[in-house]
Amino acid sequence: MSFRVATLRRWSLHTVVFNFSSSPSPQFQSHSVLHNFLPWLENKASSTISSSLSISNSSYGNSLFASKSIQTGDCILQVPYSLQLTPDNLPPEIKPFISEDVGNIAKLATVLLIHKNLGQDSEWHPYISCLPPQAEMHNTIFWNESELEMIRQSSVYQETIYQKSQIEKDFLEIKPVFQPFCQSFGDFTWKDFMHACTLVGSRAWGSTKGLSLIPFADFLNHDGISEAIVMSDDDNKCSEVFSDRDYVPGEQVLIRYGKFSNATLMLDFGFTIPYNIYDQVQIQYDIPKYDPLRHTKLELLQQYFVPPTKDAKGSKEVKSAGGKGKGVPQSLRALARVLSCTTLQGVKNTIFDFF
Numbered sequence: 226m227s228f229r230v231a232t233l234r235r236w237s238l239h240t241v242v243f244n245f246s247s248s249p250s251p252q253f254q255s256h257s258v259l260h261n262f263l264p265w266l267e268n269k270a271s272s273t274i275s276s277s278l279s280i281s282n283s284s285y286g287n288s289l290f291a292s293k294s295i296q297t298g299d300c301i302l303q304v305p306y307s308l309q310l311t312p313d314n315l316p317p318e319i320k321p322f323i324s325e326d327v328g329n330i331a332k333l334a335t336v337l338l339i340h341k342n343l344g345q346d347s348e349w350h351p352y353i354s355c356l357p358p359q360a361e362m363h364n365t366i367f368w369n370e371s372e373l374e375m376i377r378q379s380s381v382y383q384e385t386i387y388q389k390s391q392i393e394k395d396f397l398e399i400k401p402v403f404q405p406f407c408q409s410f411g412d413f414t415w416k417d418f419m420h421a422c423t424l425v426g427s428r429a430w431g432s433t434k435g436l437s438l439i440p441f442a443d444f445l446n447h448d449g450i451s452e453a454i455v456m457s458d459d460d461n462k463c464s465e466v467f468s469d470r471d472y473v474p475g476e477q478v479l480i481r482y483g484k485f486s487n488a489t490l491m492l493d494f495g496f497t498i499p500y501n502i503y504d505q506v507q508i509q510y511d512i513p514k515y516d517p518l519r520h521t522k523l524e525l526l527q528q529y530f531v532p533p534t535k536d537a538k539g540s541k542e543v544k545s546a547g548g549k550g551k552g553v554p555q556s557l558r559a560l561a562r563v564l565s566c567t568t569l570q571g572v573k574n575t576i577f578d579f580f
């Protein structure tokens with residue numbers, strides 16, 4: 226059997242300074258919509274998707290709970306590839322006209338919009354109607370100007386602007402292609418498109434099958450310390466999740482979307498977690514040319530930290546101390562000490578203390 230790890234799709238790679246917390250206040254999906262979802266999906270698959278999970282709401286929005294005892298190592302869900310939505314699901318009338326430059330997130334978002342416009346006539350209606358509306362999404366792309374102003378110093382700000390411009394570019398490519406088919410597939414606005422792209426960005430996995438929305442698996446919420454992840458089983462042509470711990474009935478089952486910092490979680494998923502072992506900060510530093518210890522400091526930084534650029538400006542990624550009360554990470558303290566030394570002896574002491 227060949228298993229591969231599927232990772233939740235990222236817009237781009239980055240690490241940034243951030244420490245922010247949002248408290249989701251979801252508008253809950255009606256009980257019957259959620260209750261009917263799994264039977265509908267299993268009927269569509271003609272197979273069991275999960276015998277140990279059920280859907281309900283939590284403060285994280287739609288969530289999956291243990292419906293019976295789960296043991297470590299149990300396979301808790303299997304979603305066949307045939308039940309997953311990918312950019313290949315674009316209607317053949319439209320597909321040839323969409324430029325290669327349009328990203329897969331935008332293509333899959335267009336698939337979602339088409340099915341949303343079809344309403345109850347869509348074969349995916351029971352799935353689409355479970356997806357969160359924009360008002361429930363807290364991604365920075367939906368923040369207003371004054372909210373964004375609060376994070377202007379952070380690179381999440383730049384990433385947000387970049388993400389928005391990418392979506393806008395894709396929108397301007399796709400909209401004219403869509404226009405002649407409005408009768409069949411309905412129309413959409415910039416706001417609809419941004420919402421659909423953000424849905425895809427926060428719940429589609431990149432796997433051997435490409436970018437895929439995996440219904441049911443995408444109701445699993447994130448826990449940064451979980452070892453459970455979505456895997457692709459190419460032999461059995463399905464995505465699956467194995468439990469990394471025991472659960473008693475009624476407990477919420479969580480997985481890890483990826484080893485994401487809070488900045489990434491905020492940008493792409495609209496939340497942060499309080500004690501994130503994968504959190505990172507990016508520190509910009511500058512060693513003035515007149516610093517008599519400049520050469521020594523540069524050598525040290527080169528040896529122990531990321532190589533600085535020629536002008537001695539640089540950046541260093543520092544991982545979180547990883548837990549409540551552990552304080553400033555050792556590597557960050559070492560960096561601060563090296564940069565602030567004013568005597569050679571101070572530099573020597575720093576080397577002795579830290580390296």
Ligand SMILES: C[S@@+](CC[C@H](N)C(=O)[O-])C[C@H]1O[C@@H](n2cnc3c(N)ncnc32)[C@H](O)[C@@H]1O
Binds near residue numbers: 249286287288444495
């Ligand atoms: C893949 S979906 C998971 C299902 C989602 N809760 C729903 O309502 O459909 C990812 C979204 O779930 C929410 N989420 C997941 N894990 C969370 C967490 N640990 N804290 C807060 N929100 C979380 C965020 O809104 C995120 O964008």
